[in-house]
Amino acid sequence: MKILVCISHVPDTTSKITFTNDNTTFNTAGVQFIINPYDEIALSKAVDLAADGASSITVITVGDASTEATLRKALAIGADSAVRVDAQPLDAWFVANQIAAYARANSFDLILTGRESIDYNGGQVAGMLGELLGLPSVSIAKSLSVENGQARVEREIEGGKEIITASLPLVAGTAEGVAEPKIANMRGIMSARTKPLEVIAPIAVEPLTKIEVYDTPPARGNVKLIDENNIDELVHLLHTEAKVI
Amino acid sequence: MSVLVYIENTDGQLKKSAFEVASYARDTAAQLHTDVVALSIGQVNQDELHKLGQYGIGKILDANTEKLATFVNQAYASILTGAAQKENAHTIILSNTFSGKALAPRVSAKLKASLISGAIDLPKAEGDTIGVKTTTFSNKAIASVSLQSPTRVITVNPNAYPAKEQPSGQVQIEPYNADLPDSDFGTMVKEIVRATDKISLPEAEIVVSAGRGLKGPENWGIIEELANVLGAATACSKPVSDAGWRPHAEHVGQTGIVISPKLYIAIGISGAIQHLAGVSSSKTIVVINKDPEAPFFKIADYGIVGDAFVIVPKLIAALKAHKGIG
Numbered sequence: 001m002k003i004l005v006c007i008s009h010v011p012d013t014t015s016k017i018t019f020t021n022d023n024t025t026f027n028t029a030g031v032q033f034i035i036n037p038y039d040e041i042a043l044s045k046a047v048d049l050a051a052d053g054a055s056s057i058t059v060i061t062v063g064d065a066s067t068e069a070t071l072r073k074a075l076a077i078g079a080d081s082a083v084r085v086d087a088q089p090l091d092a093w094f095v096a097n098q099i100a101a102y103a104r105a106n107s108f109d110l111i112l113t114g115r116e117s118i119d120y121n122g123g124q125v126a127g128m129l130g131e132l133l134g135l136p137s138v139s140i141a142k143s144l145s146v147e148n149g150q151a152r153v154e155r156e157i158e159g160g161k162e163i164i165t166a167s168l169p170l171v172a173g174t175a176e177g178v179a180e181p182k183i184a185n186m187r188g189i190m191s192a193r194t195k196p197l198e199v200i201a202p203i204a205v206e207p208l209t210k211i212e213v214y215d216t217p218p219a220r221g222n223v224k225l226i227d228e229n230n231i232d233e234l235v236h237l238l239h240t241e242a243k244v245i
Numbered sequence: 246m247s248v249l250v251y252i253e254n255t256d257g258q259l260k261k262s263a264f265e266v267a268s269y270a271r272d273t274a275a276q277l278h279t280d281v282v283a284l285s286i287g288q289v290n291q292d293e294l295h296k297l298g299q300y301g302i303g304k305i306l307d308a309n310t311e312k313l314a315t316f317v318n319q320a321y322a323s324i325l326t327g328a329a330q331k332e333n334a335h336t337i338i339l340s341n342t343f344s345g346k347a348l349a350p351r352v353s354a355k356l357k358a359s360l361i362s363g364a365i366d367l368p369k370a371e372g373d374t375i376g377v378k379t380t381t382f383s384n385k386a387i388a389s390v391s392l393q394s395p396t397r398v399i400t401v402n403p404n405a406y407p408a409k410e411q412p413s414g415q416v417q418i419e420p421y422n423a424d425l426p427d428s429d430f431g432t433m434v435k436e437i438v439r440a441t442d443k444i445s446l447p448e449a450e451i452v453v454s455a456g457r458g459l460k461g462p463e464n465w466g467i468i469e470e471l472a473n474v475l476g477a478a479t480a481c482s483k484p485v486s487d488a489g490w491r492p493h494a495e496h497v498g499q500t501g502i503v504i505s506p507k508l509y510i511a512i513g514i515s516g517a518i519q520h521l522a523g524v525s526s527s528k529t530i531v532v533i534n535k536d537p538e539a540p541f542f543k544i545a546d547y548g549i550v551g552d553a554f555v556i557v558p559k560l561i562a563a564l565k566a567h568k569g570i571g
Binding site: 011013014017019026037038092093096118119120121122123124125126127128130131132134135136137138139140142152153155156157158159160161162163164165166167170175176177207208209210211212213214215216217220221223224225226227228231232234235237238239242244245 | 255260316318319322342343344346347348349350351353354355357358359360361362363376378380381382383384385386387388389390391392393394428431432433434435436437438439440443444445446447448451475486492493494496499500501503507508518519522525526528529530531532542543544545546547548549550551552555556559560562563564566567
């Protein structure tokens with residue numbers, strides 16, 4: 001099976017998020033970048049699926065040269081080759097079109113993404129890829145297995161799950177629980193240095209959205225502390241002041 | 246030009262989020278000086294659809310065929326796109342539910358429409374484009390986004406926009422159907438597993454959440470009881486789901502589910518930045534923690550410093566007395 005895993009290069013979850021240029025640009029100074037945690041889950045799933053010895057895993061990202069460290073990490077975890085589309089990821093539509101162009105030329109059986117990236121949180125690329133490639137897609141897969149060219153997927157729904165089957169090729173966005181996280185070992189880290197990392201030019205696509213300005217969320221008021229021997233007071237405040245019960 | 250809103254159901258019942266998104270679409274149409282049309286896909290009876298009239302919807306397209314009885318995102322996306330073209334809709338609105346997340350990107354790709362996920366306010370016309378705000382960096386920032394395509398798809402998080410009644414007068418329901426190619430049925434639903442006795446976490450108005458402070462999965466009885474008394478959903482922190490004490494589906498935070506309930510009660514959760522990112526848009530936050538220095542208190546509205554095993558049973562008793570139970 002040929003598997004493509006789409007990787008986003010995102011600020012570490014502990015990063016302080018600040019902006020420059022009149023709040024129009026994300027300030028990357030001092031920010032540590034990581035593989036988007038959900039994409040790491042997708043990659044871990046791919047590593048499990050490729051344990052049959054008859055599969056290959058390619059990882060792809062859209063970004064400048066600074067994203068190569070993230071791709072090398074993906075190679076260390078278990079991908080066989082990496083591709084970097086040399087462009088700024090302008091929006092989900094732009095990214096999906098870049099990945100679709102590569103996927104069309106290299107026909108994959110399974111394309112995995114994370115359910116969303118932790119920076120822009122759109123969760124849009126998997127569905128767009130499905131549509132652009134004319135393939136079925138699942139946005140939030142909690143479990144995924146493949147047998148005889150058929151995938152069995154558990155899709156998250158409100159208050160439960162839906163068990164669906166899909167023919168391959170398939171695009172799936174993965175959520176927590178789909179695979180045990182894989183950690184790069186020393187052999188992986190050593191071999192990652194010599195695995196192929198191809199840089200390709202982007203295709204011409206106009207983005208459809210633009211972030212004009214960023215803002216910080218409104219600050220929350222000060223906490224009202226209630227004595228543990230006066231729980232009735234909390235119930236009273238929730239009822240009369242916050243009006244939530 | 247019109248605004249088209251997708252109305253979701255669960256087993257033939259319109260979802261709470263459907264009324265929220267109907268209200269959002271009605272107010273968007275007013276803002277853009279145009280009309281709103283709703284589209285229901287799946288098997289929903291006419292009485293149920295008529296409820297939308299209370300929320301300002303005057304016209305409903307009803308795509309109610311057996312083939313569409315279960316969710317197939319390709320087929321549903323085709324129906325939604327066809328309906329948008331038929332109604333000359335340039336703004337398409339969905340709830341950012343699990344199905345909405347599966348549908349919206351496909352619809353936007355079909356129409357080359359600008360897509361914004363999780364809008365937190367109404368769209369505003371700005372010259373030739375439309376501007377709307379959404380949260381980014383997992384709730385750590387708000388982005389003002391311009392939607393530059395003449396057609397746009399907007400999804401709205403559950404609980405982010407209130408369902409407000411505003412009767413439309415007459416409701417006109419029009420059957421809608423379209424011939425779909427077999428290739429639109431690439432996925433097939435085999436089974437739906439739903440915990441009927443539980444309240445769905447993403448849509449819940451009240452959420453009771455607990456962390457490592459509970460010491461072990463065997464101690465979750467008081468959390469479930471508190472949730473029961475409040476009619477709340479239960480949730481947990483990442484270390485708790487990582488340890489297997491609770492299912493992953495209950496993990497709220499930056500790498501779990503992001504929620505915005507009316508009331509979030511955090512018990513024995515210190516408030517790591519990743520957890521706060523997932524819950525900071527809750528309307529009211531109550532924190533119960535024995536550590537007065539826990540970072541969670543900084544964003545809480547109400548706090549109690551003390552032992553969860555002492556406080557939670559007292560809170561259950563006080564709530565029961567308030568509600569006149571037992």
